[in-house]
Amino acid sequence: MKTTSAPADTTAAGAWEELVTAALLGTDRRTPAGCPPGPKAPAALLDTAAVQTVRRRAGLRPAAAAPRPEPAPPDPRPPLPAAAARRLATLLSDRPGTTGGRRGTAPDLMELLPQWLQAANARGYAAPPHLLPALLDAARGRTDLRPAALEFAGPRALWLARLNPDWRFALRAVPGGGASLPDPDDADRIRRLWQEGLFAERVALLAALRARRPAAARELLGTTWATERAEDRLMFLDTLRTGLGPDDEPFLEQALADRSRTVRATAAELLSALPGSALAARMAARAAACVALDRTRETPTLVVEAPHECDAGMERDGVVPKAPAGRGERSWWFGQLVEAAPLATWSARLGGLAPREIVALPVADDWQGELHAAWCRAAVRQRDAVWARALLGEPAAPEAGGPGAVSLAERARLLGTLDAAERADWVAGFIAAHGLSEAFQLLGVCAVPWTASLGRAVVDALNIARDAGSYPWSFSGVMGLAERCLDPAQARRLDALLAVPDESEDAAPGAGGYWAEAFQRLVTTLRLRAAMLEELGPPPAG
Amino acid sequence: MTDQGVRWTADQVLALAPDDASRKAGGRLAAAGPWSETGSSGEGAVWGRCKGSGSRPYQTVVDLAGAGGPAYRCSCPSRKFPCKHALGLLLLWAGGEAAVPEGSPPEWAGQWLAGRRRRAEEKRTEAAAGAPSRPGDAEAARRRAERRAERITAGATELEQRLADLLRGGLAAAEQAGYGLWEETAARMVDAQAPGLAARVRELGAVAVSGPGWPARLLEECALLHLLDQGWLRRERLPEGLAATVRSRVGLPASPDGPPVRDRWLVLAQYDTVDPKLTTRRIWLHGTASGRTALLLSYGAAGRAPELALPVGLAVDAEVTPYPGAGQPRAALGERFAPPAPSDARPPGVTTAQAAARYGRALRDDPWLDTVPVTLDRVVPVPDGDSWQLADADGATALPLAPAARSRPGLWRLVALSGGHPVTVFGECGHRGFHPLTAWPEGSGEAVALC
Numbered sequence: 001m002k003t004t005s006a007p008a009d010t011t012a013a014g015a016w017e018e019l020v021t022a023a024l025l026g027t028d029r030r031t032p033a034g035c036p037p038g039p040k041a042p043a044a045l046l047d048t049a050a051v052q053t054v055r056r057r058a059g060l061r062p063a064a065a066a067p068r069p070e071p072a073p074p075d076p077r078p079p080l081p082a083a084a085a086r087r088l089a090t091l092l093s094d095r096p097g098t099t100g101g102r103r104g105t106a107p108d109l110m111e112l113l114p115q116w117l118q119a120a121n122a123r124g125y126a127a128p129p130h131l132l133p134a135l136l137d138a139a140r141g142r143t144d145l146r147p148a149a150l151e152f153a154g155p156r157a158l159w160l161a162r163l164n165p166d167w168r169f170a171l172r173a174v175p176g177g178g179a180s181l182p183d184p185d186d187a188d189r190i191r192r193l194w195q196e197g198l199f200a201e202r203v204a205l206l207a208a209l210r211a212r213r214p215a216a217a218r219e220l221l222g223t224t225w226a227t228e229r230a231e232d233r234l235m236f237l238d239t240l241r242t243g244l245g246p247d248d249e250p251f252l253e254q255a256l257a258d259r260s261r262t263v264r265a266t267a268a269e270l271l272s273a274l275p276g277s278a279l280a281a282r283m284a285a286r287a288a289a290c291v292a293l294d295r296t297r298e299t300p301t302l303v304v305e306a307p308h309e310c311d312a313g314m315e316r317d318g319v320v321p322k323a324p325a326g327r328g329e330r331s332w333w334f335g336q337l338v339e340a341a342p343l344a345t346w347s348a349r350l351g352g353l354a355p356r357e358i359v360a361l362p363v364a365d366d367w368q369g370e371l372h373a374a375w376c377r378a379a380v381r382q383r384d385a386v387w388a389r390a391l392l393g394e395p396a397a398p399e400a401g402g403p404g405a406v407s408l409a410e411r412a413r414l415l416g417t418l419d420a421a422e423r424a425d426w427v428a429g430f431i432a433a434h435g436l437s438e439a440f441q442l443l444g445v446c447a448v449p450w451t452a453s454l455g456r457a458v459v460d461a462l463n464i465a466r467d468a469g470s471y472p473w474s475f476s477g478v479m480g481l482a483e484r485c486l487d488p489a490q491a492r493r494l495d496a497l498l499a500v501p502d503e504s505e506d507a508a509p510g511a512g513g514y515w516a517e518a519f520q521r522l523v524t525t526l527r528l529r530a531a532m533l534e535e536l537g538p539p540p541a542g
Numbered sequence: 543m544t545d546q547g548v549r550w551t552a553d554q555v556l557a558l559a560p561d562d563a564s565r566k567a568g569g570r571l572a573a574a575g576p577w578s579e580t581g582s583s584g585e586g587a588v589w590g591r592c593k594g595s596g597s598r599p600y601q602t603v604v605d606l607a608g609a610g611g612p613a614y615r616c617s618c619p620s621r622k623f624p625c626k627h628a629l630g631l632l633l634l635w636a637g638g639e640a641a642v643p644e645g646s647p648p649e650w651a652g653q654w655l656a657g658r659r660r661r662a663e664e665k666r667t668e669a670a671a672g673a674p675s676r677p678g679d680a681e682a683a684r685r686r687a688e689r690r691a692e693r694i695t696a697g698a699t700e701l702e703q704r705l706a707d708l709l710r711g712g713l714a715a716a717e718q719a720g721y722g723l724w725e726e727t728a729a730r731m732v733d734a735q736a737p738g739l740a741a742r743v744r745e746l747g748a749v750a751v752s753g754p755g756w757p758a759r760l761l762e763e764c765a766l767l768h769l770l771d772q773g774w775l776r777r778e779r780l781p782e783g784l785a786a787t788v789r790s791r792v793g794l795p796a797s798p799d800g801p802p803v804r805d806r807w808l809v810l811a812q813y814d815t816v817d818p819k820l821t822t823r824r825i826w827l828h829g830t831a832s833g834r835t836a837l838l839l840s841y842g843a844a845g846r847a848p849e850l851a852l853p854v855g856l857a858v859d860a861e862v863t864p865y866p867g868a869g870q871p872r873a874a875l876g877e878r879f880a881p882p883a884p885s886d887a888r889p890p891g892v893t894t895a896q897a898a899a900r901y902g903r904a905l906r907d908d909p910w911l912d913t914v915p916v917t918l919d920r921v922v923p924v925p926d927g928d929s930w931q932l933a934d935a936d937g938a939t940a941l942p943l944a945p946a947a948r949s950r951p952g953l954w955r956l957v958a959l960s961g962g963h964p965v966t967v968f969g970e971c972g973h974r975g976f977h978p979l980t981a982w983p984e985g986s987g988e989a990v991a992l993c
Binding site (some may be wrong): 016019020023024025026027028029041042043045046047049050052053054056057058059060061062063064065066067068069070071072082083086089090093107109129130131132133156159160163164491523524527528531 | 551552553565566569570572573575576637702705706707708709710711712713714715757758760761762764765766768769894895897898901902903905906909922924925926927931933934937938939940941942951954955957958959960961962963973983990
C-alpha cells in the first residue's frame with residue numbers, strides 16, 4: 001500500500017483517516033462524521049470502512065518508477081548448451097551441510113564444481129543469468145572457487161554485486177571492478193595507470209605486462225622503484241619471478257643494496273635462480289669451499305666443513321645470519337649457501353661425477369640430511385629435473401617410503417620440476433611399492449586427469465587395502481582425490497569392485513559393504529564427470 | 543503433429559520431487575551408470591531397472607499420461623512419491639534418446655501400465671453411465687446442508703457481535719489483548735463449521751502485530767470480514783454468482799460445476815504454502831487458445847507434498863472445470879488428452895497500469911480478492927530504497943513488489959535474469975503489491991520459476 005499511490009482524492013483520504021482514528025479509539029469515545037452515535041455506531045463504522053476499503057483497493061494506481069539502474073554490459077560469450085546449464089543448476093543446489101551425515105554412494109557434487117567451472121571457462125561459455133545468484137552464493141562461501149566462478153559469471157555478476165551487499169566480494173576480487181587492463185602497446189595508458197592506479201590495479205598491470213613483455217615490465221618498475229614503499233617493492237619484485245632471465249640481473253643486483261631486508265632476500269633468491277649470475281658464482285665459490293670429497297677413506301666420502309662466520313658479503317647476498325631457534329648457526333648458514341649455489345657447481349667440484357653418483361656418495365659426520373635437503377631446495381628453485389630425479393631416487397627403493405633424507409613434502413616439490421608424465425610414472429611406482437598411506441601429498445601434485453598407469457596403480461592399491469580388511473574411511477582422502485582426478489574412461493575397470501565381497505575372518509566387520517559403497521560412489525562420480533564434460537562439448541583446439 | 547514424443551526438461555522433472563532431499567537423490571541417479579533395460583513409449587510411459595545397494599535391481603515405471611497426474615511404481619521400499627529412482631529415471635529420459643530409447647514396455651512394466659489404462663477406461667464408462675443416486679440420499683444431504691447453514695448463520699451473527707464489541711472498545715484495546723482473543727474467536731468459527739471465517743479471524747491476529755500502519759490494515763480486514771458476514775446473512779438476496787463467491791469465502795465446500803473447457807493449458811507457476819497441518823499447492827494455468835486463466839489447488843497433509851504436480855513451462859491438452867462463484871479462477875483438472883509436453887508459448891502481457899486496473903475490476907465480482915493473476919510485459923526490476931519495483935520499460939510507472947517477495951531468493955533470480963533489460967513476468971497483483979512467480983527473458987528463452 002505504502003508505495004502504491006492511494007487515490008488522489010484528498011477528501012476521501014481524510015475520511016479514511018478519520019475512520020481509522022475512530023476505530024482505534026472505539027466508537028464509545030468517538031464517532032466519525034456520518035455515523036449515528038449509540039449502539040448502531042460500530043456496525044455503521046464497519047459498513048463505511050468496507051465501502052472505503054474496496055474503493056481504495058479498486059482505485060489503486062501504479063507508482064512512479066524509481067530511477068533505473070544502468071543495464072548490465074553485454075556478455076559476448078556463447079550461451080551454455082542446455083544440458084550443461086541444467087548440470088550446473090544441479091551442482092549448485094548441492095550445498096554442503098544440506099544433506100548431512102554419511103555420503104553413502106552419492107557423489108559429492110560440490111567437489112565437482114571447480115572442475116566444471118574450469119572446463120566451462122576453457123570453452124568460453126557465458127553463464128546462464130538466472131543461475132548467477134546461486135553461483136555467487138557458492139563463491140561467497142568458498143574463496144577457492146572465486147577466481148573461476150567470477151571468470152565464468154562474467155560482467156553481469158559484477159553488475160549484480162553492486163546491487164546486493166552479500167556479493168561485494170566479487171567487486172573486491174576483480175581489480176577496478178572489472179575495468180580491463182590496457183593493451184601492452186598502449187604506453188600512455190600503461191604509464192598513467194602505473195602512476196595513478198590503486199595498488200591492486202598496479203600489481204595486476206605489472207603482472208600482466210610481465211607475462212607478455214618481461215623487459216617492459218622491469219623498465220616500468222624501474223621508473224618509480226626508488227619512491228615505492230617497502231611492502232610494495234616486495235610485491236612488485238615478486239612479479240619478476242615470471243619470465244625471470246639473465247637480463248634482470250643488473251636490476252636485481254641493485255636491489256641487493258635495498259633498505260628493506262625482505263626485499264634484499266627476495267632479490268638474492270631470484271638471482272640465485274639465475275645460474276649465470278654473479279651472485280650465483282659467489283655463492284658457488286662459498287658453498288664449494290665447504291664440501292670436499294675425501295678419497296683417502298675406504299669408500300670416497302663427502303666431508304662438510306660449515307662456514308665459521310656469516311660475513312658482510314654473505315649477508316649482502318641474502319644469507320640470513322640469525323638461525324631460527326633450535327638450529328646451529330653454522331649448519332643454518334651452510335644450508336643457505338648450498339641452496340643458492342648453482343647445482344652445476346657440484347659436478348665440477350667433485351671430479352665430473354653425475355648428479356646421481358653425487359647423491360649416492362656417503363656423507364661424513366651426519367651432514368647428509370642437511371646437505372641433501374639443501375640440494376632439494378636448490379633443485380626446486382633452479383627447476384633442475386636431472387638433480388630432482390637423482391634426489392627422488394627410484395620410487396620403489398625402500399627408503400623412498402620411509403622417513404629418509406628427503407621428506408614427503410620435499411618429494412612433492414621435487415616432483416613439481418618433472419614433466420607431467422614422468423611425475424605420474426614416479427608416483428605410480430611409489431604407490432605400487434609402498435601403498436597409499438603416504439601417497440596423498442604426492443597425488444596432489446599430479447596432473448588431472450591421472451594417466452592410465454597412475455590410475456591403475458591407485459585402483460590396485462585400493463583393492464589391496466580392501467583385501468587387507470581395513471575400513472575405507474582410512475583412505476577417504478585418496479578416495480576423494482580419485483573421485484575428482486581419475487580419468488572417467490577408467491570407470492569400466494572398477495566394475496568388478498562394486499560387488500559386496502564375502503567377509504573373510506580377519507577383515508573388520510562390515511568393511512566389505514562399506515568398500516562396495518565407496519567404489520560405487522567412485523564409479524558414479526566418474527560417470528557423472530564424463531557426462532558433465534560431454535555436455536559441455538569438445539574442448540577448444542590447442 | 544503430436545507432442546507425445548517430446549521429452550521434458552530436467553527442471554520440469556525436478557518440480558515433481560516431493561522434497562529437496564529427493565530432488566538431490568534423484569539428480570545423482572540421473573547418470574546411465576546404475577540403469578539397465580530403460581525405455582519409453584510414445585504414450586508417456588517410461589521404465590527402467592536401477593541397481594541399488596541390494597542384489598536385485600529396482601524396477602521403476604512412470605506413467606506421465608495418467609488422468610490424475612503422473613503415476614509412479616517402483617519396487618524400492620521408499621514411501622515417497624515419486625521416489626528417487628522414478629526421478630532419476632525421468633531425468634535420464636529428459637536427457638534424450640541415448641540413455642532412454644523409444645520402445646515397447648517389457649513384461650514387468652507393461653502389466654502395470656495396462657492395468658492403469660484398463661482402470662481408467664472403466665472409470666470413464668462408469669462416469670458416462672452416471673451413478674444412479676437414491677432419493678433418500680439426496681434428502682439426507684439436503685437436511686445436512688440446512689443444519690450446517692444454520693450453524694454458520696449462528697456463527698456469523700456471533701462474529702458480528704464480537705466485531706461490534708471490538709469497534710466499540712477500540713482497536714487499541716484489542717492490540718493489548720493479544721493473540722488469545724483471535725484464537726478463541728477463530729475456534730468458535732471452527733465450531734460453527736465456517737472454516738473460511740475462522741481463517742480470516744486468525745489472520746486478524748497476525749495483522750494486529752504486523753508493524754507500522756497496523757490500525758489501517760486491521761480496520762480494512764475487520765471491515766471486509768463484516769462485509770462477508772453481512773453477505774452470508776443476506777445471501778438469499780444476492781445475485782447467484784456473488785452468492786456462490788460468499789459461500790466459498792465462508793468455507794462451504796463446492797464442486798466444480800461449470801462447463802469443462804478444453805484447451806492447451808500452459809503451466810505458468812506452481813508453488814506451495816506450508817503450514818504445520820496442511821501443504822497447499824497452487825498451480826496457475828493459461829489457456830493458450832481461450833486466453834483464460836485457471837487455478838488448480840491441491841493439498842497434502844502434514845508435511846507431505848500434494849499429489850498433483852505440473853512443472854512450469856509444460857503445456858497439457860486437457861479439460862478443466864471451473865468452480866462456481868463470480869470471478870473465481872479456481873478450476874479442477876479433468877481429463878487429459880495427452881501427457882504434458884514442453885511448450886515455448888508465453889502468456890500475453892499487459893502494462894503496470896493495466897494490471898492495477900485489472901485488479902480493480904476484479905473486485906467488482908469479489909471484493910475479498912487479495913490478488914489477481916497478471917502477466918506483465920516488458921518490465922524492468924528496479925531498486926527502490928530497501929525494496930524493489932517492476933517498472934514499465936516504455937513508461938514512467940511501476941508496481942512495487944509485495945513485502946513477502948522482497949526477501950525471497952527468487953527476487954535475485956529475477957534481477958539476474960533481467961540484468962536491467964525488459965523481461966516478461968507472471969505473478970499475483972494486489973493491494974499489497976506484485977508478487978512475481980515466473981519470468982521469461984527478452985527475446986527467446988525458457989521460463990524461470992521464481993518461487
